[in-house]
Amino acid sequence: MSARTLNRVMSFGISDLALEFVLGYVDDPRDREAVSLVCKKWYQIDALSRKHVTIAICYSTSPGRLRRRFPNLESLQLKGKPRAAMFNLIPEDWGGYVGPWIREIAEAFNCLKSLHLRRMIVKDEDIRVLVKARGHMLESLKLDKCSGLSTDGLLLVARSCSDKQGFLVIEHVQIDFTVKCGLAYTILLAYIIWFTGIWIGSVGLYYFSLVEFGNQVFGFDIWLIHLEPHGPSPAHDLFLAKVQLVLIEAFAAIDCQCSIVRDLSCLVGRLWLRQWRNWVELSLSIGIHGCIFWFSLRHEKQCKPQNSFCLSAISQDDLQKIHMLVQRICLRILSLEESSISGNDAKWIHELAVNNSVLETLNFYMTELRVAPEDLELLAKNCRSLVSLKISECDISYLVSFFLIATKLEEFGGGSFNDQVGDLDKYKKIQFPPKLCCVGLIFMGKNEMEILFPFAAALKKLDLQYTFLSTEDHCQLIQRCPNLEVLEVRDVIGDRGLEVVAQTCKKLRRLRIERGDDDQGLEDEQGCVSQAGLSSLAQGCLELEYLAVYVSDITNAALECLGTYSKNLCDFRLVLLDREQRITDLPLDNGVRALLKGCAKIRRFALYLRPGGLSDVGLGYIGQYSNNVRWILMGNIGESDRGLLRFSQGCPRLQKLELRSCCFTERALAMAALRLPSLRYLWVQGYVASPFGNDLLLMARAFWNIEFIPPKHDVNETEDRRGNIESQAQILAYYSLAGKRVDCPDSVIPLHPA
Incomplete structure (x- = not known):
């Protein structure tokens, strides 16, 4: 007891100046949260000195509360719609409007330099208010997977970069x-x-x-x-x-x-x-x-x-x-990746090139925005510090001059190829910048692949998800890339391609293997990933930290191999495809246990199987050995409510839980939510639902919002081909200091105790 008292007295003896100086080096939000709980003075110092905040769901607090809590914020990341919206699983009108936040930012956040919006509805008027009030201060603006804005809004952003302001x-x-x-x-x-x-x-x-x-x-x-x-x-x-x-x-x-x-x-x-x-x-x-x-x-x-x-x-x-x-305070980062932006006016990028001379990163990858090659050339001439450019579709042959001017470019993504007969010679003129080390080209085929060969050994990041390469093409290219740290491909890479990765890419830290599109005939006969490829990968790439993979077959032994060799794994996601009628080794209870026991650093864990892929015992293993996991996604797992309740007895640090296509009742889901001590967010789609979600009220508590999304009755043809997944009822529950939502659409039913 005396030692504990002594430590407490010593902690309170730290001067404000010393404490604030030390906190300047503390960035992890969990450490910051722990500091703020020590005493009222430390709480106040954290409030005044906090520079960055991430809000995982925009309805979890209010803009005014954020301003009062952290008045000197310099960086804010704000997320709107649930992650499932990326897969069209959330109603389009669910919410996530950024307007109230922008108005508060414009009025009160005088120190804000960086704003990152994700999966939010951003209107042109919101952009106008933002740039009028904070355009002179913003150094970074990211609108990822957002919707609602047009090229008129982008034009406002571009013009706000004018060097004449404040000079x-x-x-x-x-x-x-x-x-x-x-x-x-x-x-x-x-x-x-x-x-x-x-x-x-x-x-x-x-x-x-x-x-x-x-x-x-x-x-x-x-x-x-x-x-x-x-x-x-x-x-x-x-x-x-x-x-x-x-x-x-x-x-x-x-x-x-x-x-x-x-x-x-x-x-x-x-x-x-x-x-x-x-x-x-x-x-x-x-x-x-x-x-x-x-x-x-x-x-x-x-x-x-x-x-x-x-x-x-x-x-x-x-x-x-x-x-x-x-000029220091001028937009340096502008990201619009995968955002839905209306209008075809390309004037915004011309204005950006004219008004901004310090831009370092420009990203409008996977958008419908048009781009004129001459505007990119002007951008490269004026922004000599440009190091990253990711664009929409634009024939690479038109960018020859741009690549010659952008000598500091380190990352390029997007572009496209038109491999018509007689046109291949035009790509031989391309000379990429000398510092380029991160590449992701669209629609690249075998004939164009050779343009990467001269600097393949210098590549650290390679994105081949949207290419027309076969398994053999992947092998030929990857064996020339010994310094790869990040690789993104489709499952056409196959087990043989993963063997080449394991033999060649000893520095690999992140690997993403997406599902190929069978309807387009892009897969070849070897393009399947199974336990053989994963085992080779685990034994060859010991530095692996992130692995997301779609597999056609899997065994317990392969998961055990990952648990044995992949000691640095922090993020693991596996989806078992339904291509094969028979899977070699199910259920995967022992493999999952070995994986979680061996990979103690895992913080994010996703496992989407098929019925029978994981028993109630396996669910219990996940709860037992996920001591440090903070996010879990599971689909087609478990056999009964008993498995979910076993799972909920563990996972002491789990904050976000997402479940799909499971056999659990509303009562079991509510009981599990109450048992998980750190749970802040729950999303479930496909469960044993009642007509009005009455049993969900069992998890009602203070500051806990529950939303029920009834099943759709007007399932369209596309949804029907995918198995009516979108027609299943959904549950969304989350902690909120802002109270009840006031903008729920008709498709969302808020549940509150009587």
């Missing part, structure tokens, strides 16, 4: 050295104000007599450390806190013997060091080092006061550096 306009020329120091100091303050977002707008210096910050006008004596604004500002204290550390860093970095600068630096240290109250606020500005001040003075080595000074005398190199510094 310093410097007019007139000669001043003496004393005024020069004041001017440089004022420029620094102007830049900091613009950077922190306290006063937003263009900054102009007119005749060096007035400094204008948006609607605020200051006398020139601001350079004498008179920072009190003319007029009230609710953020004044925060502004002072943000600029203090920056200015001290600026003066410390100047290699100058000028007495004015030296005295000013001492004054800053004496007056402001004592005023520091909150390291959290000061840390917002650590990244700025007063470079504008330095660049304004560096060309005069001796800094003599009698020297006259002309701003036009600054070298072009220094001006470019100043320009790049002011």
Whole structure:
């Protein structure tokens, strides 16, 4: 007891400054959560210093609550529709509207630099509000698998990247050295104000007599450390806190013997060091080092006061550096992958190329967006830092000039090939950038595969999911790629292809094997993955961390092999296809047990089998040996409610559970949800359902939302061919601090106790 008390006293003896400094190095949300539970003071420090938050479902909290809890967020990831929506299993009108969140972001999140939306409904009006309020601050905008927007919204994003917004306009020329120091100091303050977002707008210096910050006008004596604004500002204290550390860093970095600068630096240290109250606020500005001040003075080595000074005398190199510094806050990452975007206007990418010169990543892979090769060339010319580009369909032969210009490109995905007779020679002209190491080409066939051979040894990531390669083609290409770390293919790779992977790719960390499209005749006779391929893979690729695979056959021995050799496996997903009438070895109880026992690092686990693939005993094994698993998806598993209840006795850290095509009753599902101590989210489709889901109310509790989606009665032809899966009833339940939903459509029935 005494030791426990001592540790508690010592933890409370940590100063706020030291604690905030340490927390700056703590990024894992689970560690952050643990810190916030220590005491009220630690809770408050975590709230002020938290930089990133991921919200797994947008209805689990409210925008206002997030603002109150974490007011200084710099990065936010927000997910809308359940993951099952990617497979068209969730009603289109279920929800996931981003509008309320965007309005809160526009009004309150002044520090936000990165926004990642996933599976949400984003309208053009939402984009307009976002870029108007936060366009000057956003460095990263990702809209993955979103819907509702058009190319008009993208045009707003592209135009918000204009370098003219917030740039310093410097007019007139000669001043003496004393005024020069004041001017440089004022420029620094102007830049900091613009950077922190306290006063937003263009900054102009007119005749060096007035400094204008948006609607605020200051006398020139601001350079004498008179920072009190003319007029009230609710953020004044925060502004002072943000600029203090920056200015001290600026003066410390100047290699100058000028007495004015030296005295000013001492004054800053004496007056402001004592005023520091909150390291959290000061840390917002650590990244700025007063470079504008330095660049304004560096060309005069001796800094003599009698020297006259002309701003036009600054070298072009220094001006470019100043320009790049002011550009720092400009969109660097724009991702639209797999989003549904209406309209065919390609003007947005032209505007992006014209207005943005710092873009590093552009991704509109798997969209219907059109692209003009000349716009990509312009983008490469203006954005010399472009390292990743993933596009929609565009014939690779039109991108010859782009590849010559984009010399820093490291990743390219998309494009397409048109292998008409007589057209193959045009692809021989392609010379990929020298740093390219991540490639995913669409519709590539055997005849075009050779364009990858010259730099195949340098490839770290290869995506062959949307190619026309046979098993033999896969073998020929992969054996030239010894440094692969990420490989994505279809099951046409076959067991023989996996043997080549095991022999060649010793550094492989991630492997995804998707199901091929049988209807298109893309599979060859060897294109099946079974226990033989998985066993070879486990023994050859010891660094494997992620494995998602569709198999035609599987055995307990193959799973045991993975458990023996794949000690780094963190994410395992296996789907057993229904191609073969007979599977060699079912049920897979012992194999699953060996896999989970041997791969102790597994955090995400998915197992989709066929009836009889896993018994109630096997379900119990999953619960018993999934001590660290946080997400589980299972389909066609178990024999009765008894198996699910055995499963629910384990899984102490399980947060998300998804079940499909199972034999469990509503009562058993409700009991399991109550037993799993960490469960935050439950989705079930295909179970023994009652007409109105009454037994689901057994799991009702505080802050627990339950949604019942009745089976469809208007099943269309496509759904019918897939076995009426979409016509089955669904359950969605999740914790929510926001209370009951107010935007449920008719297709969703919220369940609440009477």
